Amino acid sequence: xxxxxxxLLCSLFVGSVQAQKGQSINKEIQALKRQVIALNRDLFIxxxxxxxxxxxxxxxxxxxxxxxxxxxxxxxxxVDGVNVTHYLYTQKQVxxxxxxxxxxxxxxxxxxxKHEITAILRGVGPNKRDYKIGTTGNxxxxxxxxxxxxxxxxxxxxEQPVFELVKR
Amino acid sequence: MTxxxxxxxxxxxxxxxxxxxxxxxxxxxxxxxxxxxxQHVVTDLGYGLVLxxxxxxxHQAALTQLAIIESKRxxxxxxxxxxxxxxxxxxxxxxxxxxxxxxxxxxxxESSLAVKSDAWFGSGKLxxxxxxxxxxxxxxxxxxFAVSNEHKDDLYxxxxxxxxxxxxxxxxxxxxxxxxxxNELHGYLEHNFxxxxxxxxxxxxxxxxxxxxxxxxxxxxxxxxxxxxxxxAFIALGSQDAAMSAFKKIALxxxxxxxxxxxxxxxxxxxxxxxxxxxxxxxxxxxKDLNSYVQESILASAYASQLLGDLQSSLNTLASGxxxxxxxxxxxxxxxxxxxxxxxxxxxxxLQQSRLICDKGASGFNDLALIAMLSDSQFATSRxxxxxxxELDVQFQRQLAKLKTYENMLADKQQTxxxxxxxxxxAQLKSKxxxxxxxxxxxxxxxxxxxxxxxxxxxxxxxxxQHHNKISATVAKLEKLQNNGQKVNDLAQRLDLLRRSFLWxxxxxxxxxxxxxxxALNRLDTxxxxxxxxxxxxxxxxxxxxxxxxxxxxxxxxxxKITLQRQRSRRISARIEQDFKAKISEYFVQRHHVLDxxxxxxxxxxxxxxxxxxxxxxxxLLPIQTSSEIGESQ
Numbered sequence: 128x129x130x131x132x133x134x135l136l137c138s139l140f141v142g143s144v145q146a147q148k149g150q151s152i153n154k155e156i157q158a159l160k161r162q163v164i165a166l167n168r169d170l171f172i173x174x175x176x177x178x179x180x181x182x183x184x185x186x187x188x189x190x191x192x193x194x195x196x197x198x199x200x201x202x203x204x205x206v207d208g209v210n211v212t213h214y215l216y217t218q219k220q221v222x223x224x225x226x227x228x229x230x231x232x233x234x235x236x237x238x239x240x241k242h243e244i245t246a247i248l249r250g251v252g253p254n255k256r257d258y259k260i261g262t263t264g265n266x267x268x269x270x271x272x273x274x275x276x277x278x279x280x281x282x283x284x285x286e287q288p289v290f291e292l293v294k295r
Numbered sequence: 296m297t298x299x300x301x302x303x304x305x306x307x308x309x310x311x312x313x314x315x316x317x318x319x320x321x322x323x324x325x326x327x328x329x330x331x332x333x334q335h336v337v338t339d340l341g342y343g344l345v346l347x348x349x350x351x352x353x354h355q356a357a358l359t360q361l362a363i364i365e366s367k368r369x370x371x372x373x374x375x376x377x378x379x380x381x382x383x384x385x386x387x388x389x390x391x392x393x394x395x396x397x398x399x400x401x402x403x404x405e406s407s408l409a410v411k412s413d414a415w416f417g418s419g420k421l422x423x424x425x426x427x428x429x430x431x432x433x434x435x436x437x438x439x440f441a442v443s444n445e446h447k448d449d450l451y452x453x454x455x456x457x458x459x460x461x462x463x464x465x466x467x468x469x470x471x472x473x474x475x476x477x478n479e480l481h482g483y484l485e486h487n488f489x490x491x492x493x494x495x496x497x498x499x500x501x502x503x504x505x506x507x508x509x510x511x512x513x514x515x516x517x518x519x520x521x522x523x524x525x526x527x528a529f530i531a532l533g534s535q536d537a538a539m540s541a542f543k544k545i546a547l548x549x550x551x552x553x554x555x556x557x558x559x560x561x562x563x564x565x566x567x568x569x570x571x572x573x574x575x576x577x578x579x580x581x582x583k584d585l586n587s588y589v590q591e592s593i594l595a596s597a598y599a600s601q602l603l604g605d606l607q608s609s610l611n612t613l614a615s616g617x618x619x620x621x622x623x624x625x626x627x628x629x630x631x632x633x634x635x636x637x638x639x640x641x642x643x644x645x646l647q648q649s650r651l652i653c654d655k656g657a658s659g660f661n662d663l664a665l666i667a668m669l670s671d672s673q674f675a676t677s678r679x680x681x682x683x684x685x686e687l688d689v690q691f692q693r694q695l696a697k698l699k700t701y702e703n704m705l706a707d708k709q710q711t712x713x714x715x716x717x718x719x720x721x722a723q724l725k726s727k728x729x730x731x732x733x734x735x736x737x738x739x740x741x742x743x744x745x746x747x748x749x750x751x752x753x754x755x756x757x758x759x760x761q762h763h764n765k766i767s768a769t770v771a772k773l774e775k776l777q778n779n780g781q782k783v784n785d786l787a788q789r790l791d792l793l794r795r796s797f798l799w800x801x802x803x804x805x806x807x808x809x810x811x812x813x814x815a816l817n818r819l820d821t822x823x824x825x826x827x828x829x830x831x832x833x834x835x836x837x838x839x840x841x842x843x844x845x846x847x848x849x850x851x852x853x854x855x856k857i858t859l860q861r862q863r864s865r866r867i868s869a870r871i872e873q874d875f876k877a878k879i880s881e882y883f884v885q886r887h888h889v890l891d892x893x894x895x896x897x898x899x900x901x902x903x904x905x906x907x908x909x910x911x912x913x914x915x916l917l918p919i920q921t922s923s924e925i926g927e928s929q
Contacts, residue, residue: 188344
């Protein structure tokens with residue numbers, strides 16, 4: 128009886144599965160991934176040409192240097208007094224900015240000529256206090272694409288965060 | 296000891312080792328995670344954007360952004376070698392060939408030992424992930440000379456893992472001791488070490504003291520697997536108490552609780568506590584899903600009853616088991632039909648999206664054996680591949696949808712522009728504008744010349760010129776008369792007055808007419824400019840139409856490329872699915888086979904018990920039910 132049970136119980140377990148030709152499929156998937164990236168690139172370039180041609184294009188980037196005195200929560204961006212975006216940040220995104228990543232906060236179109244850009248930043252400032260500050264800049268749009276960088280940095284002397292809008 | 300669970304726990308050891316690798320595909324591949332604050336001085340906004348995606352683990356977006364920049368210009372960047380970052384991104388995204396090329400290139404060309412070292416480290420990780428242990432070891436050996444703090448823990452983790460693979464316990468301990476305290480990598484290593492001990496039969500009771508993981512659900516699941524494997528290993532070693540202690544450590548909400556309770560039952564049984572073992576087996580045997588463990592529990596319960604001398608109960612359990620096994624066979628057929636390729640249930644199981652879809656018709660999808668099969672390395676690889684191909688296909692679909700939107704937008708624009716152009720013959724318009732411009736230029740030249748030469752004939756009216764000629768002729772006549780001695784003083788005075796008055800009038804008229812002519816010319820110029828500008832606008836519209844045509848042609852090319860890639864992805868996915876289908880069929884064939892074996896074995900056991908009982912009854916004259924009677928009562 129014991130032997131019957133032993134044989135019986137041993138057979139209950141499913142055997143191992145056969146080996147596969149996974150390697151060649153992996154190579155093909157890699158080739159597909161390469162193509163996805165190349166096609167995404169072409170599509171992005173086409174999209175930019177169609178929707179944001181250089182003679183009207185405006186892009187606002189956000190960068191952060193150190194960031195000890197300011198923990199970013201969100202940014203409200205206005206172009207000529209019109210609210211164009213209101214962005215709330217995740218912890219991961221803030222960390223990416225602190226590590227050296229730059230975010231494209233806004234990509235849009237404006238006419239050629241003078242424009243006013245205002246950014247209202249919200250977050251936690253020195254001494255863990257809620258912080259809300261605005262910064263404004265005037266920029267001239269010409270035939271070239273206009274790139275503006277909103278720089279968040281630390282003033283070590285004042286122990287305060289510093290915000291500035293710079294044309295790039 | 297009657298139970299041979301070795302096959303099972305060896306399976307667990309293998310799977311646990313593979314599972315241990317899984318978190319490190321993430322840890323190992325994310326080179327960027329090692330890059331600390333202030334190491335990047337980004338001067339290129341585009342490259343900063345690449346890093347923004349990369350640091351968030353969105354490697355595809357990062358690589359796409361990088362490809363966009365590279366197609367337009369050179370990347371301007373200071374700090375950590377962008378090539379190395381690209382290598383890390385490629386590795387994380389699964390482009391192993393690209394990553395390998397980059398790491399090779401950087402390690403061969405860079406003069407900085409730190410950068411070279413990072414490249415070797417990346418290459419080592421890549422080799423490790425691809426299962427090339429020897430190549431990985433060689434790369435890690437090179438890094439050892441200049442290991443940076445960022446890579447230190449990962450490096451020693453990999454080295455410790457490789458030492459385990461070589462069964463070099465001393466080296467394992469040396470490398471492990473170099474990993475920072477508190478790093479969760481210790482947890483993975485400890486459990487891997489435990490599993491190595493199990494596979495080499497060097498497990499001891501002290502190994503039960505392995506610290507319990509704290510907050511990591513992944514480590515907790517891994518620990519449950521290890522304890523289960525340990526439990527069965529202790530049973531095989533004859534240490535029933537240690538086995539029971541190991542089983543007790545498994546979390547009650549773990550999906551491994553059924554095999555853990557089964558093992559616990561066997562340990563009780565082996566200790567001779569048949570009553571407790573039987574009650575545990577009987578409880579497990581009531582399980583709703585007749586998976587491998589429930590099946591085993593039915594048989595084990597019958598076995599425990601037999602050992603307790605309760606033959607009737609054993610026979611009853613076996614008979615009811617046979618009925619359940621038969622029902623399970625029917626149930627498996629339903630499952631198999633549901634799992635046919637292409638069905639929602641099949642996709643749910645293969646892609647592990649949701650088992651709810653399958654639960655409608657067949658509850659057996661919670662089957663641990665099926666889950667185990669799906670987690671098996673080869674099967675898991677195929678599933679992961681299928682998932683990747685499906686995700687890529689979704690991306691191709693999105694790209695096509697975007698193209699459709701742009702195409703519609705361009706078609707609208709083209710229509711609007713063409714409607715602005717109307718039926719105007721541009722060539723005719725152009726020739727008219729040219730004629731008009733030539734006439735204007737000729738006229739302007741004539742006016743200019745007339746002004747320069749004070750051409751009165753150009754600016755004065757004909758009548759005034761006739762009057763001028765008459766006066767001149769009269770003056771000449773008067774001069775003749777005066778020369779002939781006639782007195783014409785009065786006439787001459789009156790004529791002079793008339794002449795001066797006429798000259799004044801003609802000067803005035805000349806000035807007015809020159810001014811009027813200039814004004815008329817200016818007006819003509821304005822009209823002409825407007826006409827030319829209008830013409831240019833038309834030309835622009837015509838150009839726009841031509842550009843739109845070009846853009847539409849570009850979209851067409853892109854669509855063709857995407858469609859081609861979609862076809863490729865479908866072919867790959869069909870190949871993987873074919874493998875899946877074969878494996879699933881094989882699985883069901885095995886399950887049927889096992890059920891048949893169980894039924895046969897149960898029937899045989901029943902006959903043997905009936906024989907034994909019959910012989911006994913011959914001696915004691917005690918009546919006992921026959922197997923057919925039991926079958927009928929069921």
